[in-house]
Amino acid sequence: MTHVGKYHLVSKLATGGMAEVFLAKAAGPMGFEKSLVLKRILPHLAEDAQFVEMFFTEARVAAQLNHPHIVQIFDFGQAEDTYYLAMEYIDGPDLRTLSRRSVRGKEPLPPAFCAKVISAACEGLAFAHDFVDPASGEPLGLIHRDISPDNILLSRQGSVKVVDFGIAKASNQSHKTTTGLIKGKLAYMPPEQLQGMALDRRVDVYSLGMVLYELLTGTYPFDANTDVSMMQAILYEPQVSAATRRPELPPALVRILGKALAKEREQRYADCIALQTDLEHFIRSTGESVGARDLAQVVEKYCPRNPESPRSAPVERAALGTGPTTAPTLAAPAPQPVDPEALTSAGDPVPAPRSHRSRIALGITLGALVLAAGTGVVLVRGPGVSTEPRPEPTPAPVAAAPPPPPVAEPVAVPPPPPEPIPEPTPEPEAAPPAIAEKAAPEKPAVVEPAPVKAPQKGKLTIRVRPYATVFLDGTALGQTPLAPVTLSPGAHTLRLINRDLDKDITRTVEVKPGQPTLFTLDFQAD
Numbered sequence: 001m002t003h004v005g006k007y008h009l010v011s012k013l014a015t016g017g018m019a020e021v022f023l024a025k026a027a028g029p030m031g032f033e034k035s036l037v038l039k040r041i042l043p044h045l046a047e048d049a050q051f052v053e054m055f056f057t058e059a060r061v062a063a064q065l066n067h068p069h070i071v072q073i074f075d076f077g078q079a080e081d082t083y084y085l086a087m088e089y090i091d092g093p094d095l096r097t098l099s100r101r102s103v104r105g106k107e108p109l110p111p112a113f114c115a116k117v118i119s120a121a122c123e124g125l126a127f128a129h130d131f132v133d134p135a136s137g138e139p140l141g142l143i144h145r146d147i148s149p150d151n152i153l154l155s156r157q158g159s160v161k162v163v164d165f166g167i168a169k170a171s172n173q174s175h176k177t178t179t180g181l182i183k184g185k186l187a188y189m190p191p192e193q194l195q196g197m198a199l200d201r202r203v204d205v206y207s208l209g210m211v212l213y214e215l216l217t218g219t220y221p222f223d224a225n226t227d228v229s230m231m232q233a234i235l236y237e238p239q240v241s242a243a244t245r246r247p248e249l250p251p252a253l254v255r256i257l258g259k260a261l262a263k264e265r266e267q268r269y270a271d272c273i274a275l276q277t278d279l280e281h282f283i284r285s286t287g288e289s290v291g292a293r294d295l296a297q298v299v300e301k302y303c304p305r306n307p308e309s310p311r312s313a314p315v316e317r318a319a320l321g322t323g324p325t326t327a328p329t330l331a332a333p334a335p336q337p338v339d340p341e342a343l344t345s346a347g348d349p350v351p352a353p354r355s356h357r358s359r360i361a362l363g364i365t366l367g368a369l370v371l372a373a374g375t376g377v378v379l380v381r382g383p384g385v386s387t388e389p390r391p392e393p394t395p396a397p398v399a400a401a402p403p404p405p406p407v408a409e410p411v412a413v414p415p416p417p418p419e420p421i422p423e424p425t426p427e428p429e430a431a432p433p434a435i436a437e438k439a440a441p442e443k444p445a446v447v448e449p450a451p452v453k454a455p456q457k458g459k460l461t462i463r464v465r466p467y468a469t470v471f472l473d474g475t476a477l478g479q480t481p482l483a484p485v486t487l488s489p490g491a492h493t494l495r496l497i498n499r500d501l502d503k504d505i506t507r508t509v510e511v512k513p514g515q516p517t518l519f520t521l522d523f524q525a526d
Contacts (some may be wrong), residue, residue: 212256
């Protein structure tokens with residue numbers, strides 16, 4: 001598929017638990033063209049009327065949030081039995097990418113820069129918190145509830161954007177796949193959110209404090225690498241001061257962090273405006289310049305532009321609405337430093353942006369790159385097991401050689417040739433005259449074989465929840481959702497991998513001639 005509605009799809013950026021995201025273009029008269037991000041709901045959610053209604057309601061609200069520090073939603077529509085959002089394209093990295101680059105390069109981000117980025121995010125969130133319904137004049141009481149480094153983006157011009165305000169709320173608030181499941185990014189949730197209490201705008205204050213702490217130190221204010229230990233630390237354990245992680249931090253900024261991250265929300269900043277006020281006061285005290293140009297220079301320093309790619313760092317995680325994860329078991333990385341390049345090539349099922357080709361060609365290229373890198377992510381080498389993809393099975397011949405024609409005297413007739421249609425039997429050159437004369441009138445006529453119809457191929461549709469990287473008979477097809485695949489009848493092997501859920505499952509599917517076959521799998525229920 002190259003179009004969704006009126007939008008031309010340039011390249012696939014990501015697939016998450018709620019949607020798949022594309023870099024797209026909108027074209028107009030006289031060569032007019034505009035780049036944007038198009039998010040399309042996954043097929044299994046597009047069939048859920050309750051989710052679609054909720055998604056539409058939240059998208060309609062979010063589209064009204066016109067603010068310089070909130071990513072703008074341009075359009076909402078329906079095409080090809082699914083629904084999509086068209087939103088503003090940001091050409092720079094998210095804060096998670098920026099933080100990982102600083103950790104990897106062992107060069108911490110400047111404190112004034114970190115404070116300015118969070119101050120700008122505060123301004124965007126405060127606008128949304130105070131937003132009133134234009135028709136009724138009543139406050140809508142909007143709360144993001146899913147702030148993380150994935151949901152704050154930086155453009156290469158130095159602007160700061162909060163993404164998916166309201167869309168994450170639609171995913172988290174009512175649409176649950178498992179009773180009691182907490183959705184979102186666990187590490188950034190305040191205690192009251194984990195305890196299921198009623199939430200107010202101070203939940204976003206806490207999450208912003210966590211993002212600021214991570215930008216400054218490259219880790220979390222607790223030492224935990226499992227969901228259970230992380231929840232225990234958030235609820236009950238004292239936080240590690242940012243000054244312990246990074247002793248040269250200014251005391252004023254350490255105090256701001258302590259207040260934003262208070263476990264008791266009554267001890268936190270009352271709202272984002274109060275947090276922004278203290279951040280701006282700290283920035284002025286440093287005497288440093290932190291305008292848009294300065295922010296852009298920091299972005300270029302840590303995430304230099306890649307001329308071979310339409311973007312040098314991913315915005316897709318934020319654009320997915322649920323970020324890279326949707327449940328506590330996947331909510332956040334362990335607090336150890338992470339190599340972002342290794343994560344992209346070895347642990348991230350999201351393919352890098354590339355020119356638009358057929359899905360199968362893209363999948364084969366991805367599989368070849370993983371094998372060439374020797375990461376063992378998709379195909380695992382073991383004793384006596386080949387890591388090479390299995391070749392496509394060779395189709396059986398459609399026509400068998402015909403049986404030998406009947407003869408009057410076998411000694412006079414040579415065996416039939418192996419071709420499907422035998423040539424007329426020649427007279428033996430060295431046969432005795434008597435035998436030749438006797439055999440001549442008995443020479444059988446050539447029997448034309450009845451045409452044998454090739455078995456009609458079938459179509460296989462693969463649906464996996466939330467998503468999977470698919471290998472069919474050893475050949476990489478790419479990530480779901482995929483277009484139906486035309487296959488020869490018979491048994492075929494599917495290998496389905498979801499690294500976020502630590503799933504690697506192999507199934508055999510029987511394709512019937514001339515009939516559609518639907519294969520479905522729910523990783524979370526498997």
